[in-house]
Amino acid sequence: MTRKKTIGASVLAGALVITAAFGVTASQRAIFKDPVAPEMTPELNLGKLNYDAFCASCHGDTARGTDKGPTFISKIYHPGHHGDGAFFLAPKRGAKAHHWQFGDMPPVDGVNDQQLETILKYVRAVQQANGVF
Numbered sequence: 001m002t003r004k005k006t007i008g009a010s011v012l013a014g015a016l017v018i019t020a021a022f023g024v025t026a027s028q029r030a031i032f033k034d035p036v037a038p039e040m041t042p043e044l045n046l047g048k049l050n051y052d053a054f055c056a057s058c059h060g061d062t063a064r065g066t067d068k069g070p071t072f073i074s075k076i077y078h079p080g081h082h083g084d085g086a087f088f089l090a091p092k093r094g095a096k097a098h099h100w101q102f103g104d105m106p107p108v109d110g111v112n113d114q115q116l117e118t119i120l121k122y123v124r125a126v127q128q129a130n131g132v133f
């Protein structure tokens with residue numbers, strides 16, 4: 001009985017190591033619970049409107065993430081790792097699943113560069129309000 005428990009524990013420990021090596025670690029959760037809203041300006045309000053229309057269905061309210069896509073409040077999406085260009089390219093071309101297990105991001109229909117510019121500003125403001133910078 002004791003022996004069985006020990007084996008169970010080491011299998012579990014092994015699984016945790018594998019998850020840390022290949023998947024998402026505890027510091028890179030796909031969902032960010034209870035994000036703080038940034039201090040809103042007219043420009044950010046516009047960004048939020050566009051974000052809510054085109055991105056929130058997967059990336060979540062206040063970029064918190066959903067079961068269809070990751071939060072942007074993560075070191076992974078810090079500008080040093082995903083530069084501003086990614087926020088124009090991904091909606092145009094889609095993005096292959098590589099950081100998470102949600103599957104590919106499909107191209108987003110009907111969103112233009114001007115709208116993406118406002119979305120980017122909003123997402124950066126959300127990141128800043130939640131300590132990603």
Ligand code: HEC
Pocket residue numbers: 054055056057058059068069070082086087088090091095096097098099100101102103104105106108111119
């Ligand atoms: C249908 C769901 C869906 C919608 C809608 C969506 N995304 Fe995504 N997005 C994803 C998923 C899933 C990923 C994660 C892919 C991975 O790395 O595994 C992702 C990743 C990204 C990335 C990172 C790309 C990369 O190079 O790693 C950016 C940037 C992004 N999304 C921006 C946006 C923006 C901006 C919008 C709105 C205009 C948007 N997404 C709408 C599902 C979506």
